[in-house]
Each structure stands twice: as structure tokens, then as C-alpha cells.
Amino acid sequence: MVKVAVVGATGYAGEELLKILANHKKAEVTSVSAKIDQPQKISAIFPYLSGKIDLLCSEPDFDKIVCGCDLAFLALPHRVSMQIAPLFLKAEKKVIDLSADYRLKDKNTYEKWYGIQHSSPNYLDQSVYGLPEVYKDRIKEATLIANPGCFPTGVILGCLPLLVKHIADNQSIIADSKTGLSGAGREKEAVLIPKLKDNFMAYKINMHQHAPEIDQELTEISGKETVIIFVPHLIPIQRGILSTIYIRLNEQMGEQEIHKIYQQYYMDKPFVKILPLGESPQLKDVTQGNYCHIGLKLDQKKNMAIIVTAIDNLVKGASGQAVQNMNIMYGFEETEGLL
Ligand SMILES: NC(=O)c1ccc[n+]([C@@H]2O[C@H](COP(=O)([O-])OP(=O)(O)OC[C@H]3O[C@@H](n4cnc5c(N)ncnc54)[C@H](OP(=O)(O)O)[C@@H]3O)[C@@H](O)[C@H]2O)c1
Structure with a gap:
């Protein structure tokens, strides 16, 4: 079982990830977090998860989250992901980032199009563009996946x-x-x-x-x-x-x-x-x-x-593709949880 954290769990992409992961035979969701005022069970926010994922969703406590997972899905806005991904990568955990922060290989191009400075450009070389129909071999070896845009x-x-x-x-x-x-x-x-x-x-x-x-x-x-x-x-x-x-x-x-x-x-x-x-x-x-x-x-x-x-x-354009990438990274059936 791979232990996964979902950061940004209450957003559209986070919700879709949880829906897929709830039925995934080889992944266990160990934490769910978001920018949330009042901690709440995730199954109170998305009732159809009841009995499948009942974890408390709260503001992320990264010391805890990092320790409890093998891989983190970051379903966060761009500019937030690039501050958070390094916390996992430094602890030798894998990251699948659904934002745009590690997709563009050239820092200047990123800064021009997104209008902000990149805070962790040292990871751009290491990131693998997570489009399995092109980069399956690289995805197998990756520690940081830049999940493609929709x-x-x-x-x-x-x-x-x-x-x-x-x-x-x-x-x-x-x-x-x-x-x-x-x-x-x-x-x-x-x-x-x-x-x-x-x-x-x-x-x-x-x-x-x-x-x-x-x-x-x-x-x-x-x-x-x-x-x-x-x-x-x-x-x-x-x-x-x-x-x-x-x-x-x-x-x-x-x-x-x-x-x-x-x-x-x-x-x-x-x-x-x-x-x-x-x-x-x-x-x-x-x-x-x-x-x-x-x-x-x-x-x-x-x-x-x-x-x-x-x-x-939200699926092939975001969370489904992210799980497809996880499946490839861990040597699972590429379709696990997705059919
Ligand atoms: N929507 C799509 O079709 C799609 C497709 C491909 C890629 N993406 C990318 O996936 C990412 C998520 O998109 P989305 O559509 O799911 O956005 P969204 O619905 O706005 O959700 C964003 C999530 O991030 C959380 N968040 C925001 N700032 C945070 C912070 N500082 N710390 C912790 N959590 C924080 C939000 O929490 P609260 O709700 O509690 O504020 C929410 O859970 C974006 O980078 C987007 O570009 C989206």
C-alpha cells in the first residue's frame, strides 16, 4: 500500500482525487488538508466518502503530513505548490503536483506567464512532465511529477x-x-x-x-x-x-x-x-x-x-491523470482505480 497525502483536498481537483483514491486498491489516503477555517471530517464535506475516507480535514501541519506519507498530491493553486513541494522532496517523499509550478522548464518563461518569481526553481530540472502517453519511462523513475494542464x-x-x-x-x-x-x-x-x-x-x-x-x-x-x-x-x-x-x-x-x-x-x-x-x-x-x-x-x-x-x-485533465502517474511510478497496473 502506498500512503498518500492530498493537500488542497476541498478543491475541485482534490475532491476528484479523493473520489478516485477511495476506490484504489493499492493506495491509502493518510491525510487530507486545505486552507480551511474549521477542521471537519472530509466525509462531512463530501458525504459520499463516508465509510471510505473519514479523515479530519484541517490546515496542513506539514511535519505530521510528511512523516505519514510516501507520496503527496498537491492540488493547490500555482505559487502555493512551489512553496510546499520542497518540504516533501527534502524528506525523500514523492510529489505529484497538479499546479503549473513545475511544468515549464524555463524559470523565466514561468515568471513571465505567471507573473511571479519561482521560489524553488532548483527542482525544475528534476520534474517530469506527467503525460504518460509520452513520458511513461521517465515517470517510472520520477520523484517529482508536474501533472499536465487540462x-x-x-x-x-x-x-x-x-x-x-x-x-x-x-x-x-x-x-x-x-x-x-x-x-x-x-x-x-x-x-x-x-x-x-x-x-x-x-x-x-x-x-x-x-x-x-x-x-x-x-x-x-x-x-x-x-x-x-x-x-x-x-x-x-x-x-x-x-x-x-x-x-x-x-x-x-x-x-x-x-x-x-x-x-x-x-x-x-x-x-x-x-x-x-x-x-x-x-x-x-x-x-x-x-x-x-x-x-x-x-x-x-x-x-x-x-x-x-x-x-x-478534472479527470484526464487533472486528478485521473495524476493517479495514472502514481500507478506508473509504483509499478501498479496503469489503469488501477481508473476504470
Ligand atoms: N480545475 C481544473 O480543471 C484543473 C485541471 C488541471 C489542473 N488544475 C490545477 O489543480 C490545482 C487545483 O485546482 P482546483 O481547480 O482544484 O482549484 P480549487 O477548486 O480552487 O481548489 C484549491 C484547493 O487548494 C486549497 N488551498 C489554497 N491555498 C492553500 C494553502 N495556502 N494551503 C493549503 N491549501 C490551500 C483550497 O482550500 P480551500 O478551498 O479551503 O480554500 C482548495 O482545497 C490548480 O493549480 C489548478 O490549476 C485544475
Whole structure:
């Protein structure tokens, strides 16, 4: 049994982690904490955990938490995680950080996009970007996982096979993503609900902080500088991200041929499903699960592949992927607790 601490347990991602861990056969939750005024049983906050996880949720007492766990999930806002992760790492405990604090390898890029100084940049080299469909071998050896962002997960998985095969024109990728409200975290939901009544909007057009993360990873994967145009949208639903990605191809190919490339690339990846040609992913098929569904279409005249991906931002885009990473780190079945 691996003993795990969940820090930030009352947030959206923390709650989703607890839901998954409550049914995980090889992990035991040993502490739950958050920025909370009155300590309360976590099963009083999330009653469906009753009888499964009944620990007291209180402000973190890190001396105690660190001693009692092998691994910590940090489901905390960025800038908070980078102060807390070192406490676990110095005690030789593993960390899976769901925030953005260790995803960008370049400290200056982080500071530019997040507008704050990085307080523990010495760990950036050591962190492994936790996208199992790319970095499974590195994840096995990792002590610090930078769990990918929700938008980057859907966009990168959509581009991956074409970039690995060097068929994509790296300078002309456009990703148009639509997300539900929970992507912004529990605190911001109340502000967003009235704005989204009968409404739908783009935001941070080509200025979203997940853009440099996507660029970094697509560049790493393809070995060639890749810069995408990324436009997120908010839609009036609770959870899920649907991304439509336009990729110009370097060579003429048929739709069947591209479809085969995707099928082959994801053949042994348990959480990515390539839909049959002619079918398009739908959020309702992926919400509450750790799957990414991918559909594709080729515009032969323009030599442009149009890829559509769907994920649940809180599961494959956050907590499900975090547990998938834990499973790989400890040599468990990759799907344990997630099917
Ligand atoms: N939401 C998503 O779809 C998603 C997807 C991928 C990654 N992420 C990332 O995952 C992290 C958590 O996101 P979220 O959506 O779950 O946010 P959230 O709903 O706002 O939850 C944040 C959690 O962190 C706790 N917290 C805040 N400051 C703290 C501190 N100083 N010490 C201890 N606990 C503290 C909060 O406690 P209180 O509630 O008691 O204040 C809450 O439990 C973020 O970095 C986010 O970017 C989120």
C-alpha cells in the first residue's frame, strides 16, 4: 500500500482525487488538508466518502503530513505548490503536483506567464512532465511529477502522432478549445456562473498561460520549434474540454492513412480512444472518466488535418491523470482505480 497525502483536498481537483483514491486498491489516503477555517471530517464535506475516507480535514501541519506519507498530491493553486513541494522532496517523499509550478522548464518563461518569481526553481530540472502517453519511462523513475494542464492534455494528445512522425507543419497549428466552468477552480465558479447564462465566450486569446506549456511539449516531442495559436473558450457546462485542432500537413496523405497513424500510436495507451472515421468526440462520453477521445477529418484540398479531442478536465485533465502517474511510478497496473 502506498500512503498518500492530498493537500488542497476541498478543491475541485482534490475532491476528484479523493473520489478516485477511495476506490484504489493499492493506495491509502493518510491525510487530507486545505486552507480551511474549521477542521471537519472530509466525509462531512463530501458525504459520499463516508465509510471510505473519514479523515479530519484541517490546515496542513506539514511535519505530521510528511512523516505519514510516501507520496503527496498537491492540488493547490500555482505559487502555493512551489512553496510546499520542497518540504516533501527534502524528506525523500514523492510529489505529484497538479499546479503549473513545475511544468515549464524555463524559470523565466514561468515568471513571465505567471507573473511571479519561482521560489524553488532548483527542482525544475528534476520534474517530469506527467503525460504518460509520452513520458511513461521517465515517470517510472520520477520523484517529482508536474501533472499536465487540462487544456495541454487534450491539445497535445491530439497533435502527438503527427508530430512524432514529422508530418505536421510545426508553425501552423491552431487549437480552439472549449472548457466548462470547473476548469477555473471552485472559488471562481460563483463569479463565472452569471456571466455564462445563455452565453459563450473566448478569453485570453493567444495569451493563455497554457500556451507556452503546449509549445514546450510539442517542441520537445517533435524535436523542432513549435509555436501554436491557442484560443480557449468558456461554455456554460460544468466539466469537460473539447478541442478542435487544425494541423497543416507537410506531405499529401489520405484520411485512412492518418487514421491508421493515430490508431497505431495509441494502440497500447489505455486511456486514449481513436474514434472510427466519420465520428466526432462528445463530452458526455468522456466526463467522469480518464479517457481522451480523438476524432479526425482531413481536408484533402487544403492538406489540413482537423483533429477533435474530448477529455474531462478534472479527470484526464487533472486528478485521473495524476493517479495514472502514481500507478506508473509504483509499478501498479496503469489503469488501477481508473476504470
Ligand atoms: N480545475 C481544473 O480543471 C484543473 C485541471 C488541471 C489542473 N488544475 C490545477 O489543480 C490545482 C487545483 O485546482 P482546483 O481547480 O482544484 O482549484 P480549487 O477548486 O480552487 O481548489 C484549491 C484547493 O487548494 C486549497 N488551498 C489554497 N491555498 C492553500 C494553502 N495556502 N494551503 C493549503 N491549501 C490551500 C483550497 O482550500 P480551500 O478551498 O479551503 O480554500 C482548495 O482545497 C490548480 O493549480 C489548478 O490549476 C485544475
